[in-house]
Amino acid sequence: MDFDLILVRLTGRILKDEGRTAGPLAAPGLRIQPVSRLAAAFCCILFCALSRNAVFTGGVLAVLLLRTALLPEDSMRRALGKTVLPVLFTLLITLPAVFTGSPGTMATVTMKVLESVLVLALTGEALTWQETTGALRALHLPGIFVMTLDMTVRGLVILGRYADRVTEAVWLRTVGGRAQSSVRNAGTGGVLGGTFLHSRRIAAATEEAMECRCFDGEYRDGRKTRLHRADALYLLMIPAMAGLFALCERAMH
Amino acid sequence: MHIPDNYLSPQTCAVMGAVMVPVWTVCIRRLKVSLPGREVSRMGVAAAFSFLGMMFNVPMPGGTTGHAVGGTLIALVLGPYAACIAVSTALLLQALLFGDGGILSFGANCFNMAFVLPFTGWVVAGAVRKLLKNSRRGDLISAGIGAYAGINAGALCAAVEFGIQPMLFRDAAGNAMYCPYGLQVAVPAMMAGHLTVFGAAEVLFTVAILGFLQAGGALSFPDTGGRTPAAVKVLLTALVVLTPLGLLAQGTAWGEWDAGEIAATGAGYTPSGMRGGALLQALLPEYSLAGMPAWTGYVISAAAGAALLIILFRLAAGLLGKTGIKRRV
Numbered sequence: 063m064d065f066d067l068i069l070v071r072l073t074g075r076i077l078k079d080e081g082r083t084a085g086p087l088a089a090p091g092l093r094i095q096p097v098s099r100l101a102a103a104f105c106c107i108l109f110c111a112l113s114r115n116a117v118f119t120g121g122v123l124a125v126l127l128l129r130t131a132l133l134p135e136d137s138m139r140r141a142l143g144k145t146v147l148p149v150l151f152t153l154l155i156t157l158p159a160v161f162t163g164s165p166g167t168m169a170t171v172t173m174k175v176l177e178s179v180l181v182l183a184l185t186g187e188a189l190t191w192q193e194t195t196g197a198l199r200a201l202h203l204p205g206i207f208v209m210t211l212d213m214t215v216r217g218l219v220i221l222g223r224y225a226d227r228v229t230e231a232v233w234l235r236t237v238g239g240r241a242q243s244s245v246r247n248a249g250t251g252g253v254l255g256g257t258f259l260h261s262r263r264i265a266a267a268t269e270e271a272m273e274c275r276c277f278d279g280e281y282r283d284g285r286k287t288r289l290h291r292a293d294a295l296y297l298l299m300i301p302a303m304a305g306l307f308a309l310c311e312r313a314m315h
Numbered sequence: 316m317h318i319p320d321n322y323l324s325p326q327t328c329a330v331m332g333a334v335m336v337p338v339w340t341v342c343i344r345r346l347k348v349s350l351p352g353r354e355v356s357r358m359g360v361a362a363a364f365s366f367l368g369m370m371f372n373v374p375m376p377g378g379t380t381g382h383a384v385g386g387t388l389i390a391l392v393l394g395p396y397a398a399c400i401a402v403s404t405a406l407l408l409q410a411l412l413f414g415d416g417g418i419l420s421f422g423a424n425c426f427n428m429a430f431v432l433p434f435t436g437w438v439v440a441g442a443v444r445k446l447l448k449n450s451r452r453g454d455l456i457s458a459g460i461g462a463y464a465g466i467n468a469g470a471l472c473a474a475v476e477f478g479i480q481p482m483l484f485r486d487a488a489g490n491a492m493y494c495p496y497g498l499q500v501a502v503p504a505m506m507a508g509h510l511t512v513f514g515a516a517e518v519l520f521t522v523a524i525l526g527f528l529q530a531g532g533a534l535s536f537p538d539t540g541g542r543t544p545a546a547v548k549v550l551l552t553a554l555v556v557l558t559p560l561g562l563l564a565q566g567t568a569w570g571e572w573d574a575g576e577i578a579a580t581g582a583g584y585t586p587s588g589m590r591g592g593a594l595l596q597a598l599l600p601e602y603s604l605a606g607m608p609a610w611t612g613y614v615i616s617a618a619a620g621a622a623l624l625i626i627l628f629r630l631a632a633g634l635l636g637k638t639g640i641k642r643r644v
Contacts, residue, residue: 117604121615127622128555134542135356135629142626306611313606 096189096197098293103185105300107178109307116170118310122303123177129184141183148179191215200287205280213268220264225257316381316473316505317369317409318424319571320417321592322494323476324484331476332422338430339403342396347635350397355635359628360547361389362401363621364524366408367554369415370602370617373516374564379504381513381568382561383520384428384469387436387462391525398433399425404627408620414597423476427469436465451529455522462521463514467506470513474498474505477570484588492588494570495577504569524550551621558617559610 110119130141152175156168189197191212198208232253271277289297323331346355368385375381389398403425409415416424440461447453478498481491496504527550572580574589602616603609 117607117611120604120619121611124615124619124622127626128551128618131359131622131625131629132543132548132551135633138626138629139633142630309611310607313608 093292094188094296095287095289095293096193097200097287098289098296099185099188100194100197100201102296102299103181105303106181109303110174110177110181113174113307113310115310115314116166116173117314118307119170119173119177121306121310123173123180126177126180126184130180133184133187137187141180141187144183144186145176145179149176197287217261217264217268221257221261224260225253228253228256316384316424316428316470316509316568317406317416317571318420318427318473318476320419320594321574321586321589322417322480322570323420323423324480324493324588325419327476327480327483327493328417328419328422331420331426335403335422335425335430338399338426342399345396346400349394355632356625356629357393358389358397358401359625359632360543360551361385361393361397362405362624362628363551364554365389365402366405366620366624367551367558367617368520369405369409370558370561370613371516371520372561372564372568373512374566375508375512379508379569380564380566381508381516383513383517384432384466385517385520385524386428386433386469387440387458387465387517388521388524390433390437390465391440391458391461391521392528395434395437398437399429401628402429402433405620405624408623410597411595412598412620412623413602413616414595414600415602418595419593423473427473427476431472432465432469434465435468436461439464454529455526458525459518459522462517466514466517467509470505470509471502473570474502477501477505486587490584491586493586495582495584495586496570501570508569555614555617555621559613562609562613 106122110122113119130138133141149172152172153168156171159165159167159171185194195208195212198211199205232250350358365385365388368383370382372380372382384402386398386402389401393401406416406424406429407421410418410421410424438461440457443457443460444453447457475498477494477496478501480494481497484492486492494501528546530546567576574585574592577589578585599612599616599619603612604615
């Protein structure tokens, strides 16, 4: 199988896995509201992006790793698995920094990527996609933004599954050595073309479904978000992160 | 009790490392038979407890400090073979990331804290347990006595390793090349602390955690589908948050001074082996972050160390599970 086909298949696999339905990790009485989780995750990524030193990132990363370590085993493996590719990719593209005499830059950027992806992976483990879009609306993000994000992600998941299935079929069909490379290239093009046509079909079907159900693009969260004591404790992480951020910035400059 | 690099001669380090290789081999073989894959992940939590326990420094009159190890605790919960591997891994992480204990002297540290300590503690606790009634109190008493015996046996071994250096390795001027204190100094200095304060700390650490786990029903780490029991989570988080208490103890543990400090401790000179010895620059030396208050570095190091140990053992458990680990029939 040639490299293009492997890439198409890998992309399909990743997108397919993103569609997995997350399960609640805590008992219902102790469950933290999705909006609290999302707010804390956003703040964590924001502070991480703004920090100009490795200490804040390293500190938050240590806490996130401890949180990951205490997850159920399957969740832990899934969360860590999602960080592998982005971290390797970041290491690869920041490698020149080592040769230009700034290995610290490579370490800091890689840690920032690891932290950001791990935050999202942990949020993904705790929330279903529906809960995530509901929480985005509760955070007063514009409906058009939530709709675009929702449809894009769902579309990508469906196309990922489709591409994965078709690529597997092409892989099984492809036999022979180098002489058959034109057939394999045709296979890659065919998968991409077929996926494109499939995307048009599902886009048209989605539009029809929206019209039939009078969906005007406005996402309404059916449940009212009520914050409990557990949420208050969870949200205390935000001032704690802000404090650590200020401390690190002051100490390092 | 963490022997830094250059306190022991390379020859001593090589011998101690060579002694530990068959010990680790036997432990891993025994674990492969007795511990199913999923249970290996419990060793990560146990290693994290040991790692955190070693961060709580306890002061002693005279300016020295020491700490609990938790080897007997792990031996009683998971068995001595698991304790040996768990404490060895914690020591490796400490040496590589935090510069606590040397790389060359890793074998010696493992011999003292990962082999002698848990096995002695386990044997003594087992013997005492047979003499006492079958009750929760009996478990705790035997665990406490085992922990006390274990840490003192480990400390005695470390003292002997220190003490034989001036007898074996001297330079042309007649000065010791490595640890300058002989047995007549090293043994009383090490044992005075461990027979009193540090021994008590080990007993307290072992009995308190064992009692807490017993009360929380998490002593046997019940199989909860790969989830960590709530009592264990609470305890780990509390230990991580409370680690800065270890900073209240000022001073350096006996036998853990820097090369620059040793002359002022009474030796009168810096041994030649220490002056020119190799030293690995750790990522977070002495659990600190440059420019940051000491407590932040301590908490971050505690969280990172505990997390890495748990993740490492869990991933290993997954691999062992996949390869179909044998189970004792």
